[in-house]
Amino acid sequence: MNYSKDSRSKKIDETNKNTKKKKTKKAKVTAFRVVVIALVIGVFAVFGAGLGIFMGIIKSAPDVSTINIKPTTDFTSFVYDQNGVEIDRLSGGENRIYAKMEQIPQNLQDAVVAIEDARFYEHNGIDIRGIMRAIVVNLKAGDIVEGASTITQQVIKNNALTSEQTFVRKIQEQYLALQIDALYDKELILEYYLNTMPLGHGTNGVQAAANRYFGKDVSELSLAECAVIAGITQAPTRYSPIRNPENNWDKAKLILSYMQEQGYITEEERQAALLEDPYKNIQEVNQKYEKDSSHSYFVDAVIEQVIDDLVEQGMTPTQANNLLFGGGVEIYTTLDQDIQRIVDNKMADDSLFPSYKEYVINYSATIVKPDGEEIHRGAEGVIKSKDEEEIFKKAKQEEWGVEEGDKLVNEAVQFIPQAQAAFVISDPYNGHVKALSGGRGMKYGDRTFNRATQAKRQPGSCFKVLAAYAPALDLGLLSPGSVLVDEPYTINKYSPKNWRSYYKGPTTIREAIWDSMNVLAVKTIDMVGIDTAYNYLLNFGFTTLSDTDKVYSLPLGGLTDGVTPLELNAAYAAIANQGTYTEPLLYTQVLDRNKEVILDNTVPKTHTVIKPSTASMLTDMMEDVVKIGTGTKAANGMGGMPVSGKTGTTSDNKDFLFAGYTPYYTATVWMGYDRPQEFTANGAHLNLWSSIMSEVHKDLPNKDFELVTTGYTKTSICSASGKIPTELCSSASDNKIVSDYFQKNQAPSEYCDVHVHEQICSVSGKIATEFCPQDSIVTKVVNRHGEVSKDQLCDVHTQHTEIETPDDPQLPEWGEWPWGGGEDTQPPTEGETTPPTTPDQPVPPTTPGEPVTPNPDDESGFFIPQG
Template identity: 45%
Template sequence: MNFEKKATKKKQEAINSAPKKRNKKVGVTLIKVFAFSILLAGIIGIATGLGIVKAIIDSAPPLDLEDVNPEGYATFIYDQEGKEIQKLHGDEANRIYAQLDQIPQHLQDAVVALEDERFWNHNGIDIQGIFRAIFKNIKSGDLTASGASTLTQQIIKNNVLSPEKKFERKIQEQYLAIQLEKEIDKKKILELYLNTSAFGRGTYGVQAAANTYFNKDVSDLTIAESATIASITQRPNFYDPLLNPENNKEKQKIVLNKMLEQEYINQAEYDEALVEDVYAHIQIINQDIVQSDYSYFVDEVIRAVLEDLKEQKGYNEGEAFNLIYRGGLSIYMTQDLGMQSIVDEVYTNEEYFPPASEMYAVRVMYTMSVQHADGTTKHHYDETEFPTKEKADAHLEALEAEWVQAGDEILAEKVLYIPQPQSAMVIMDYHNGHVKAISGGRGEKIGNQTFNRATQAKRQPGSAFKILAAYLPAIDTMGYTLATVIDDVPFTVTTGGVPYSPKNWYNHQAFNYRGLTSVRTSIKDSMNINAVKTLYDIGAQTGFDYLLNLGFTSLVDTEVVNGKTYTDKNLALALGGITHGVSPLELTAAYGAIANNGVYIEPVFYTKVLNHKGAILLEKEPISRTVMKETTSFLLTSAMQSVITGGTGTMANFKSMPIAGKTGTTQDDVDLILTAYTPYYVATVWMGYDQPKSMNYSHSYHSVIWRDVMKRIHEDLPYKDFPRPSGIVSASVCSESGKLAVPGLCDQDPRGSTIVTEYFAAGTVPTESCDVHIKAIVCEESGLFATEYCPEHTKIEKIFIQRPQPLIPANWNPNSPPRIADHQYELPESMVGEYCNIHGPAFEVPVVDLPDQSNFNPLKYPEDND
């Protein structure tokens, strides 16, 4: 055997394998270094995280058991001057404390099953629930969607902590929850939760909820009723079993399913609870909560703070409600008490509203809960409108006789008289968005958080939209000026096979069309066809987009209901014909943007909210955006001053201050609106029936309300004009053409001079001269253009108008031709191209030179005696 060769081969293999071994060693070393680095980073990260968590825990407030008792802290509301206006307190809410042994086991179980299914096993925080919430949030893409708060955490959240920093608050909340469970037992924690939670309608605690909704002691609740009450806490308004029984019913099913799954009830109990119609015997009237403690303004402030706590601080509705009424907050409103008192004084004065002899009516809402002799409960409701209160009372007596039989007991009843027509008003400082005063309606306000017509009523804006949807975008971006001329003549456009022919509000007057009219005059006289033509020219989409930018939230892009498609992107938009309507508050803010040099500021009702320790909880910084050019806002203001001084809004003019505004009247006079502003404030007044119907409009009641309120508000304010921006110039133009006026032509119009001085944005002054007016020499005898043959004494000079787009009489209805005001001044069609047919060469007596006839004796004929 050749051992030498074998040895040589081994040496070669050893030499060749040496780098591989070295590489393997280096690779192992790198892996170790990388692993160590990860471990070190992890240790550092954990240490850092623990340090952060420890710092957060160390900054947590000390746990004081007094903080978790159901008394809470009083919340105070202040006006703009810092004067206390209202006190909110848990004690003022409907609360009756109940010991845990007074609360039925199935109600306790319903709450635990829904809110905290591992309540009896965790130490204050639910680890399993936390991981489930994290997974759910990651899956949904919303890291704040679910928080896995236990009942103990909710007590801490509602009573101890402020929600200023969500992550820190969550850590502190979990820490304090663990501490609380060390201090008191589970049963006490559950008792506290059941007595401090909000159940809507001003009720706190399950005993008050049982009284409010079922008129019974909490101990007498059935399983179905308990599930109904437990369903309310997460969103008290949304799951209100009176206002939204369908929502509550869906939630009740979820609660019952959880109770069955967690074996708190058996199948038979589940089936029985599911078929029990709790909504048929809900106590729908509670005399303790029908009296109104708060004004419409305070209601709106509470609503605004509630929404901001939810949106900005992550509170659910129940938690936010609880904090407002029990959290010891200090809420600073934007309300001006002096202005509010003026508004209230006017709205309680019946002289500002139609008398019984005109269109007065009263709408009566009558509710009654009757317990019959067999123990069943029947709820009755009637809503009817009457011309007088006496007739309403007679109707109520008849209803009571019908509803209540011998042996029946009236559990509760309520009569609400609502005068008609109704009205609402909003006053806002458009420089900062601060709402200064509102009226949500006339008549007695019964109940808190009741319907507020100033902020919640969605009504058709009518002609008030002509400015916002048509003329504003046309002037701002589409090249229109106040001098632009629109021809008010019959107009039809077909969309989707459906013809649309708008009519003017003066359709039944001597002239139902006014012909060539400037944008300024179209605004001043609120001309329908010209507004629609303008929107048609610029496009409905453009008008729609401007309205969205002006803060209107209820406009419909595309909506399908029962197979029918609705959209507000159509020409009716120019006349306020929209699907859902808008609120007076939205109109006020939109017109405030015009007043505020083109800057829209979202209206606000409060400036800041402090927690019970005086730290800022919420600070309301108005949201603003530029929605039009500064020059556009000035031009529209100028045009709308014409509305007040000589147009449809003259009844609102109090003359001691410049006013610009726009009236709005919907079809058949169902809604009457005036939105107008001064150099200080913008205000809107709406008037109409709650159940829309014609008011047979004959008086400007809404305009008089606006005038008298605003006149008093401005009495002590110094006079000032609307500011004129640097980009505004003026020029003399012809109002019939919108072009430069021609002296000797435009000033000779048979109706009077049409030369006007108009404002323009720099760069938009017309460069062409008037081409509407024409001068013609007419033969008075023939009525046609004069020729060189017409005697001078028959020649007269006339001024006619000639439309850029000729009228087409062939398209008119021969049975009802349009009555166009300026048609009589137009060059007659019979004259076009026609010259005098009386005077001319064919009719001239020839001149002949005759010989001297002095010696000529003519023949004499016999005289004609006939």
Template identity: 45%
Template sequence: MNFSKESNKKKQKSLDSKKNKASKTVSTSFVKILAFAFLLFIIVGVCAGIGFVKSIIDAAPAISVDDIVPEGYASFVYDQNGNEIAKLYGTDANRIPKELDEIPKYLQDSFIVIEDERFWQHNGIDLKGIFRAIFTNLKEKRLSEGASTITQQLIKNNVLTNAETFERKIQEQYLAMEIEKKSSKEQILENYLNTVALGRGTNGVQSAANKYFNKDVSELTIAESAVLAAITQRPTYYDPVINPENNKVRQSIILQKLLDYENITQAEYDAATKEDVYNNIQIVKNNMPSSSTQSYYVDEVYKRVKEDLMIQKGITEAQAENQIYRGGLSIYINQDLEMQKILDEAYTNEDNFPKKNEDYGIRLHYSLSVKKAEGTKHYYKEKEFETDQELDAFIEQYKKDMIGPNDEVVGENKTLIPQPQSAMVIMDQYSGEVKAMVGGRGKKEGNLILNRATDSPRQPGSTFKVLAAYLPAIDTAGYTLATVLDDVPTKFPGQNKIWPKNYYKQFKGLSTVREGIVHSMNIITVKTLHDIGPQTGYDYLIKLGFTTLADREENNGQIYSDKVLPLALGGITHGVTVLELTAAYAAIANNGEYIEPTFYTKVLNHDNKIILEKQPARRQVMKETTAFLLTDALVDAVVRGTGRKVNFKTQPIAGKTGTTSDDKDILFAGYTPYYTAVVWQGFDYAKTLDSYAGYHKTMWRYVMERVHKDLPRKEFTRPSGIVTETICTESGLKAVEGLCDLDPRKGTVRTEYFAKGTVPKEECTTHYKVTMCKVSGLPASEYCPEEDKVDQVFIQRDPAVVIWDPNNPPDIADLGYEMKPTMIGEICHIHGPVIEPPINPLPQDLIDDGNEGNTPPDNTDPQPFNPLEPNDPVSVNEPENDDDEEDD
């Protein structure tokens, strides 16, 4: 570099030039602006971040020392007679509290070295651990390591939920620091060791010591203590009973850390590593009593008590769970054990379900864990099979494909779920109490699993016809059971084809609402909903307690709503649950009053004070007269309609079948004067039932006949607002003597029930009488002899409602009782005065072939008229057997 004076002068001159000065000024200003903007961005971002974090912290629940102290009492469940039927321990079973000085120091240290090495130094959160976890996770490109302290875990287990969210983590860290200000490290550690989940329904080191080693915690060895501490984080994977190899790896790490931190001596370490601890566990395992699985009913009780505790007591989900599993609650439920026993027996009797080679199947849930050279791989498969042999062959081949020659199987689980599945609910319609429930067939493989009665909405099919169409039409739109609609080919607004079709493959013609219910007539039902409007039907369903209906939902740019005509046939967006359908039919059975279904009556705390008392919501959702009219029609549906197969005849039964158009769901909803019950059958994964064979109706009868075995016969109550009238079933109006009773179909006159004020005042206008000539088959003329005359009754319909296809004329059952269009305006041409030949006949070439005048051609001789007599049989294409179903 040149350091001469001349060189320095040149440099100075260059620096002093105006151009460079201006350039330098602009450059410096830009850098300052950029730096200021960046600083401002950081400040704004930090402020926004602080505000965001503060809002999360503000939303955190208040916390005290009592919140982290486990209460230590199991909860008990009692049936309607006060008998103890269940002990709720779930995720916090058999917890036995111990004070810290009763727990060996090396057991305390075992948990600390593996879960929170700096427990005694930090203030609730471990910043060093957090940065280490971040670095490790970035390095391995996965969330392989966490940084929760023992204090945070205690907060998560006792106060918050296990939700893996950013907001929950911030609240957890904040509350951890708060609780460290209010309690000592020893208190925190003691509560943690009495709370920590250690698998197999154990919480706390004392219950775990009992479960795995059959000894008091104070008697545990160092090796045994390390085994228990190894279970944390992943209790199933590190289960020392079924996965001792996995547990051994983590136990070894703990023992090494105990030695490194000088918590144990070298001699103690050597003894611990040589101890045959896992063999001792296997011996204890063989003497373990098998754990029981709680019923679907108790599962539902747990969920509802938890929800009510959260809502009424204003506590979090974790706090509600803690009360149930640790609070020593006494929960009194509505279950009738005898009724439940009948239901359980029905669902374990395979005769009540399809057999092999029909709709039989098995749904396999199969998991496999294989230890390979590169690490442990986990595989999972779901598949359905028709036979056990197919299933076994699949598993054998699957294992061959997944397990290499040097691989080792470290875990395998096979869960079998029979198909089709089913669910049933029995409810007392007068109290709202659910008396018995089953959420599926086959062995129940755990607690809080899928309950098909409450958790799995399915299409209700024709059971919705009564609820969505006929109920609101009778209740508010002036309909009666005698209201007549025409079951003929129909196109509704917005439809470009004839819809819907009927399961009986033809059309019945003029039909009453009663017949629409009895025979599950699709067109009559849709016409009813079209008349009252889908909004009205939808509103009534909401009042009946359905919570899964779609008002207006957008999905992938498409709008979905249940306020449409298919609602009448049960074609809805999300389906409904068996429980809600039971409650809706129970409202009809209960004279129109809806009562919220309930599973428990009261909950007492450990001091026997009532903390929850269930008072179900009640509301009148229809007139008492409407409920009776629907009940009477539904009784008819069981006696002579689609529900005949459920009729056990010792009690009056009202009910409605339901089958979806694709045969994926079949149901029966029915009630007696005592109880309401709904049964559903179908596959877990929407699949057509190729041969339903009425198994759902068989199940309903099987259960309800036994439930009512010792109950005296009771009749449905007829309210004072019900009157009767003799009506014509072809018009729905008053029957006319000498007219309606002479209909060829043995008469169309019946006595019908009406709500006061709805009795028709007009007489039938559908029937009319015509004097016919038996010789010509046409209306008689004044010239027909009296002996050839006969009175015949016809019906007349509005021709505008029928869609005629000349190439494919509709098969309408009552068309034969109308006067043929070709006969209208005609009279007998056989009888009459003789017409003499004209005086001046036309020329011979203008005379036709001799068929002029009153004599028909030889090949068109009139057929004698044979009017139908009242006792002549008439085919209306009724279902031929009990298994016929509606096809919506």
């Protein structure tokens, strides 16, 4: 054996190398085991956490023993006015009538199962195959777009859970479906679903749908009619057999194919159903239904608000509908029938609307061909008068291909007058809506489009007060007497233009409001900040705004979507209520049939938007809008009752509004076309407002607005400069000394430096130069801003010009003077002259006059602009 030193070293090295390999291998194995163990632990941890979350969701689900999935339908609900007098009834027959399974045709049962839940009779409440399909679809979409809901789950969703698409609700729904399926027979579950499924136009359940669309009992439906009804529920508007019969028939044909494929009907039965015309009487039935509709716009609005509030409390929309139409509830509203009667009468008075007229005409008919084929058509258009009805109908019949020998049946015509209008009047101190109108002309159907509560239109200049001046005053940035310069102005490439064709120069905030000046509103919102102004609007109760409205044109009312008259009225009611916003209310209480309160609005929801002093200053300034500004017609017939408010007109003359208030009520009017277009209102919206409000206030004693001046002082200023007036200001022909309110830190402390003595050439009417003859020069107090420009200097007398001055120089009209003056100013006093000067001597400098000592308590000079 080799025991040499080298040999031993070599063996030691090999041994160490093998040891390292073993250690490395062992380390790798250990690491692998650690990773595997960690993964196993992680899986169990995730599983355990997931299981914990899952169990938490299950535990939070309603107890199945407390769930009543049978709809209530047997009791009439009553609607009362503010004095407890019944004004309307809501019966189950309006939107749902319960039908037992033996009343429902087998074809209708099968049609619903075929399209809604093909494996209904096979699964135990949830459809695993459907769930797997939905998982794949949702993963691809990155959102919940398909729910794989079974009929059992739909019953639970309609009667026990919310309709919100969340994973938590979905898990609870599936868990409860398993239990419900075990507790109830399939036939009973299907019966409940057939009586709760939404079927469009306010109907729920197959019996109500049979009455609404075909005017017959559900037991009398044909196979094709069953397919028509079954196809509505997935998208009630898109598949409406009234509005979209073509879409509905496509769906019905698909359902008939499913029924044949799934063995419910034979091919012969399917072919026979395709030859039916289930739509031949639908328009006639619909016309009669709409004619017999009785709910007013106010009651429609009450229904919507009650349903929304019930949903907010946890009901599904179906549950809320079922409760109102069949649950025997009592709804106590805020309606004042006397005021509503006034509103309705005025809205029906054509003399209060623009003299020219248009009508949106809706025309529908069934064309019967000689071979018996029936074709259903409908069209909408605009006519200038009802006399053009036959011309419109004939034109549409030609478009539809009506030929000689064809018959027209089930013709229906609707006329919607244009311009349209909406009106809301409320008590600003408790939020109670006293009356409203959602449109003029005949109301076709119940729960139709309500312009007072649903029409989102541009508010125009009504937003200037809310978005700009209210925040500016409230934050202490401006006061009613503060002066801003009306001038060409650009900010972030946006250049607002005034509705007038000129700029006024220095202007008080008061005048900016009553004359509705755009430039100053934009300057003000720049001072406030867009985000701050936007937050004030949200605090004023607007729910239809979006981040895209955060632009400098925000106070001018050019919005992405617009606002409703109801919400605009509530915002101005907050100003009338000394800055406290009160949620607009259409009802005070809802009682169930056991007289238990289920909704209570007796204590309204309120919050502070602006300080009382801010609200008072806005009210005081907006009185000038009605006295001397853009809203003077709103005071017609008010008999001295104070009115404060703001007009709003969009730049394209498509929307005309006035939001105003008295010490008693706040009211808002909107006038425009349903399909927005430019028109000339000529103050019709203001006449409508004053006509309604003058009658509402006829027997109410006049009283003044409460004026809160905390933090404000009243002082005199020269409005041309915004500073303390001097004797020159009072002697100036454009005397602009006014008295107004200032926040204590904003009252002026400097004297006016705008009114100065100036030597004027009576020939040119411009500032005299060294070349003007002495006998043509007069001294005047003028309004000078900035440096004198070359254009303001006399251009008649020059170094090379000699002109004979008349003995009795005639001065130009004062409005032609280049440095100032306006329609309210006076010409210079005749005979005024200046000391002689020599041509090589400069014009002597002017000296300011003695200052006028301001008197904060003197109201004799309170700002009352003319014109």
